[in-house]
Amino acid sequence: MTTHCCEAMNSRVDVPCDRHADPFACPDTLVAFNAAFQEYGLIIHDGGTSSVTIGFCPWCGRRLPESQRDRWFDELERRGIDPGQDEVPPEFRDERWLASLPQE
């Protein structure tokens, strides 16, 4: 499990809930964390899957990790994978792909 910037964030991201398997359906979950992109979003509870990407934690004010979305697409392209058509390797579905990159 990913540890976030503070307790408040930990308790609002991916809240374990036995009534809602989908965090977007759970009113207790305020923040969606996309591990693959390292993006945090405030969930808009309108029944859909909309969220507003945030750059700072609303509780502790700390800067959140930089989005890796562009790099994600670059890395897949480098491997000749088109995420729109090909199957995305399992390590690209969460933050594991980042660990496999050479450290800068």
Ligand SMILES: [Zn+2]
């Ligand atoms: Zn719930």
Ligand SMILES: [Zn+2]
């Ligand atoms: Zn925080």
